[in-house]
Amino acid sequence: MNKKQKFFAYPYVVWMFIFIVLPIVLVFLYSITTKEVNNIKTINFTLNNYKLFFDPLYIGVTIRSINLALVSTIFCLVLGYPIAFIISKINIKHRNTVLLLFILPMWMNMLLRTYAWMTILGNNGIINNFLNMLGFPSLRLLYNNSAIIIGMVYNFLPFMVLPIYTALSKMDQHLVEASHDLGADNRTTFLRVILPLSLPGVISGIIMVFMPAVSSFVIPRLLGGNRSLYIGTLIENLFLVTGDWNFGSAVAIMMMLIILVSMSILNRFDVDKEGGGSNLW
Amino acid sequence: MKKKTFILVLAIALSLIFTGCSSGNKDKVVLNVLNYGEYIDMDLLDEFEKSFDVKINYEIYPTPEDMYTKVKSGATNFDLIISSDYMIERLINEGWVLELDYDNIPNYQYIDEDFRKTAFDPEGKYTVPYFWGTLGILYDTTKVDGTPTSWDLLWDEGYAGQILMMDSQRDSFGAALKKLGYSLNTTDESELEEAKQLLIQQKPLVLAYVVDEVRDMMIGGEAAVALLWSGEAVAAMGENENLAYYVPEEGSNVWVDAMFIPKTSTHKKEAEMFMNFLTEKENTLLNIDYVWYSTVHTEAINEVDEFLFDNPGFNPSDDILERTEMFRDLGDSLQLYYRIWTEVLAN
Numbered sequence: 178m179n180k181k182q183k184f185f186a187y188p189y190v191v192w193m194f195i196f197i198v199l200p201i202v203l204v205f206l207y208s209i210t211t212k213e214v215n216n217i218k219t220i221n222f223t224l225n226n227y228k229l230f231f232d233p234l235y236i237g238v239t240i241r242s243i244n245l246a247l248v249s250t251i252f253c254l255v256l257g258y259p260i261a262f263i264i265s266k267i268n269i270k271h272r273n274t275v276l277l278l279f280i281l282p283m284w285m286n287m288l289l290r291t292y293a294w295m296t297i298l299g300n301n302g303i304i305n306n307f308l309n310m311l312g313f314p315s316l317r318l319l320y321n322n323s324a325i326i327i328g329m330v331y332n333f334l335p336f337m338v339l340p341i342y343t344a345l346s347k348m349d350q351h352l353v354e355a356s357h358d359l360g361a362d363n364r365t366t367f368l369r370v371i372l373p374l375s376l377p378g379v380i381s382g383i384i385m386v387f388m389p390a391v392s393s394f395v396i397p398r399l400l401g402g403n404r405s406l407y408i409g410t411l412i413e414n415l416f417l418v419t420g421d422w423n424f425g426s427a428v429a430i431m432m433m434l435i436i437l438v439s440m441s442i443l444n445r446f447d448v449d450k451e452g453g454g455s456n457l458w
Numbered sequence: 459m460k461k462k463t464f465i466l467v468l469a470i471a472l473s474l475i476f477t478g479c480s481s482g483n484k485d486k487v488v489l490n491v492l493n494y495g496e497y498i499d500m501d502l503l504d505e506f507e508k509s510f511d512v513k514i515n516y517e518i519y520p521t522p523e524d525m526y527t528k529v530k531s532g533a534t535n536f537d538l539i540i541s542s543d544y545m546i547e548r549l550i551n552e553g554w555v556l557e558l559d560y561d562n563i564p565n566y567q568y569i570d571e572d573f574r575k576t577a578f579d580p581e582g583k584y585t586v587p588y589f590w591g592t593l594g595i596l597y598d599t600t601k602v603d604g605t606p607t608s609w610d611l612l613w614d615e616g617y618a619g620q621i622l623m624m625d626s627q628r629d630s631f632g633a634a635l636k637k638l639g640y641s642l643n644t645t646d647e648s649e650l651e652e653a654k655q656l657l658i659q660q661k662p663l664v665l666a667y668v669v670d671e672v673r674d675m676m677i678g679g680e681a682a683v684a685l686l687w688s689g690e691a692v693a694a695m696g697e698n699e700n701l702a703y704y705v706p707e708e709g710s711n712v713w714v715d716a717m718f719i720p721k722t723s724t725h726k727k728e729a730e731m732f733m734n735f736l737t738e739k740e741n742t743l744l745n746i747d748y749v750w751y752s753t754v755h756t757e758a759i760n761e762v763d764e765f766l767f768d769n770p771g772f773n774p775s776d777d778i779l780e781r782t783e784m785f786r787d788l789g790d791s792l793q794l795y796y797r798i799w800t801e802v803l804a805n
Contacts, residue, residue, distance in 0.1 A: 238804050300680045317619055320666045402666025403625050406804040418523045418627075419796045420530075 207426035226427035235411070235428070242408040243435070245322065245397075246390035249329035250337075253386045254379070256330065257337035261378075264338070265345040276342070283335055291399050294328050295319060298400070320402035328396040336385035344378025345371070380443050388436055408432055486513045487728050492525065493518055493540040494715075495670075497589075498736075499748040506735050512728055520669070521626065529554070535722040538729040540588050542715050544628075547578035547787040549720070555584045556719045562730035565737035573754045576714055577784050585716035586733045589751035591688035592774060592782060593629055593711040596672075596695075596703045601682035609637035609706045611683055613656070618663045620682035622675060625667040627799035628785055630657060632711045633685055642711055642783050645791040650798055657802045667803070676701060687713075688771040689751030695771065696750070703771040705778045712782035714754070 211221045229235070264275055282290060297303045298318040305315040318324060348371070356366040394409030403410065408428065415425030491503075495518040503514050517534065519525045522545035529536060529549070549555050560566050563586060566574075573587040595611055601620065602611070612621055612633060624630050632642045634653035644650065665681050673690045675681055677698045686694075691703040717736070719729050735741060742758040752772050753759050759773070766772045788795065 234801060234804055299678075301678055398625075402664075402668060403803065404661070404664065404666060406800065411800070414800070417527060418521065419793075420523060420527050421793075421796070 204426045204429055207422050208430045209427075211423060226424045227431070229424055230427055230431055238406050238411055239408055239431070239435070241405065242391055245325065245329075245407065246387050249326050249333065249390045250383055250386045252326060252330045253334050253337040254383065257334055257382060258341055258379070260334075261338045261341035261345055264342050279338065280335060287332055288395060288399075290332060291328055291396055294324070294331065294400060298324055298327070319400065320404060322401070322405075324400040325397050328400040329390050329393065332396065333386045333389060336389070337382040340381040340385065341375055341378040344375040348374050376446065380446060384440055384443060387439065391436065392432060486511060487725050488513045488515055489538065489725055489728050489732060490515045490534050490536045491517070491538045491540075491732070492528065492534075492536045495520060497540065497715075497749055499744045502736065502741055502744060505741075506732060510728070510731060510735075512732075514732075529720055529722075532722070535724060536720050537723040537725050538717060538732055539720055540715060540717050542785075543576065543578045543713055544785040544787045546585060546716060546718055548789075549718075550578065550584055551787065554721050556721055556723065556726060557583050558586070558719065558733075559726075559730060562727060563734045563737065565734050568737065568739065568756050568758075570754050570756050573714055576716075577786060578714075579716070585718045586737060587754040588715045588717050588736070589689070589745075589749060590712065590714040590754055591751045592705045592771070592778070593632060593685070593687055593713070594691065594703055594705040594771070595683060596676055596686045596691040596701055597683045598676065598679065598681075598698075598700055599702050600700050605702075605704075607704060607707045609633055609708055612685060613637070613660050613663070614683075615663060617682050619665055621660075621664050622672050622681045622684035622686075623660070623664050623667050624672070624685050625669050627795050629685065629687075629711070630667075630802075631795060631799070632785070634660075636706065636708045636710055639708065643786045643788065645788060645794065647794065650794060654798045654802055658805050661802070661805065687751075688774075689749060692766070692769055692771040693750040695769065696765070703769075705770070705774060705782065707781065709781040709783060712779060712784055714784070715751075 208226050209222055209224065211223050211225075260279075264272060264279070267275055295302075299305070300315055300317070300319070302319070304318060309315060352370055352374070353366060356370045361369065392409045392412075394407065394413045397403065397405075397407045397410055401407075412425055412428050412432070415421050415428065419425075489512055491514055493516070497518075500516075503516055506512065507514055515534075517528075517536075519528055522542045525539065525541050526545055526548065528534075529539065546555070566586060569587055573590060574582045576582075576585075576587070579585045595606070595609075597606065597611065602617070611617070612623070614621075623633075628642075631650070631653055634656045635642055635644060635649065637656065638649070638652055640646075640649045640653070668675070672684050672686050673694045676684050676686075676694045679698075686703075688703065688705075691701070695701045695703060717733050719726055723729055736745070737755070739755065739757045739761075742753060742755045743761060746753055746758065746762060746766070750766075750772070752774070753762070759767075762772075770778070
């Protein structure tokens with residue numbers, strides 16, 4: 178790298194330090210101390226915050242959050258893969274339009290999109306009004322786990338579809354033709370050629386959905402009515418309501434660890450680095 | 459090349475926007491005001507800015523705990539804060555509140571004597587009361603039979619899936635503790651444990667734990683019964699005539715919100731002038747029409763609409779008030795409440 182290029186990287190390095198490295202260091206510092214960290218003289222190191230996290234109460238909250246995120250991710254994958262596959266097969270002339278339509282809802286604020294689901298699923302919502310009109314009794318759709326999963330799948334589906342779509346459309350079509358020429362039927366071609374080649378996209382899709390799903394606090398609050406506690410809500414409460422920044426930081430660090438570990442496990446499946454699933458974004 | 463030009467134009471445009479913000483108000487006093495959301499008629503801010511040539515920088519917060527974090531973090535030096543009794547008490551105890559010069563607040567004479575010396579400001583040195591209210595139950599008369607008078611309604615299995623509780627630990631615990639006949643401010647672990655069991659037992663019946671959504675959900679008929687503050691209840695009753703509000707006979711919480719000046723203030727005199735402005739009769743009446751909470755103003759109360767004057771949510775009778783209790787700052791015992799409330803939600 179020559180000097181000129183390095184010079185251009187400095188603003189980014191400074192940016193990264195101020196907005197990414199420094200906050201993480203601060204969060205870590207809070208997690209291993211009691212009370213304030215502003216004054217170096219009175220700083221008091223402890224591991225109690227982490228000990229507290231391993232209380233069955235908080236472990237239960239963590240497991241519940243991971244389960245919910247896993248279910249949402251699986252739904253996203255099951256829905257997202259076929260969608261990405263269909264989009265990649267559309268005539269190139271219309272493909273960008275379809276893709277645009279698919280991304281369009283994301284231009285709106287996520288909070289608004291989630292509120293919209295409240296008016297769809299509510300007791301006097303669109304679905305129940307329709308059911309009542311047909312003479313059926315109302316269903317309780319809002320404020321349960323299915324409502325949270327619907328909200329998550331709706332909000333995070335594009336994060337699954339886009340990397341898979343990119344992997345599929347970057348794939349060399351000659352390989353598919355070669356597979357057919359060698360006598361493989363559609364099913365075998367898909368399972369032995371297309372699926373393995375799109376795996377990097379699938380993996381980054383899973384990561385992109387799992388990460389926000391495990392830490393989301395807006396969706397469980399609005400669509401779940403806070404009836405059960407999830408790790409994102411727990412962190413929010415610890416910072417804003419309880420004012421216990423130290424334990425809140427410890428929980429945040431633990432959540433980062435969970436995400437890091439699950440990412441590294443997933444990356445093992447990304448055997449050939451050629452697909453570059455993690456480089457897609 | 460095109461991209462570069464675009465970025466350049468964007469940069470110039472942005473810098474113009476930012477300079478636009480900073481110029482113009484250079485010589486004016488800027489008053490940093492912090493208040494709950496939806497808790498003031500915004501026209502009053504404009505009027506004060508115009509008539510006193512002051513710029514108001516207005517910020518809002520959702521719960522007293524948020525206010526505490528915001529003030530203590532020191533990001534903004536607030537000049538005037540409107541908040542609730544127990545949190546003001548905590549800040550006064552920590553030495554964060556300045557004594558007021560009541561000579562700058564002549565309208566203080568109109569404040570009801572009952573509210574001048576409160577549990578959180580026993581000598582009446584630090585605060586000017588703003589609004590007050592009770593904690594009670596709002597119910598839909600088309601869905602609830604008879605006229606309930608007790609906290610038991612929130613635990614009635616006949617309304618499973620139609621009960622709204624508050625995602626606010628002191629209020630939800632308040633309901634459970636009063637139902638058991640204990641004080642709202644108890645720090646006794648066995649009493650809190652009983653309250654916790656009661657709240658866990660109630661959980662399958664609860665539709666949701668919300669705060670800001672309660673009003674709209676009750677107006678829209680999404681639920682039958684809700685734990686709620688009186689002002690929110692009065693506002694909801696104004697829009698849906700099938701709703702009714704009561705303060706349970708076992709007793710409940712009464713709260714007073716007040717204005718105070720934190721020690722970070724740099725414009726104490728202007729802040730006091732603003733307090734005086736908000737305590738004027740006409741301005742209080744405008745504010746009542748917007749926030750619907752009970753007024754502390756001895757003159758304004760006689761000029762409100764009949765609908766409000768006869769409403770037990772807005773103008774409770776004295777025997778209701780005798781049964782109520784104010785939240786107090788719990789100091790370190792607050793951690794116990796946090797812990798137990800987390801256990802209720804995580805269960």
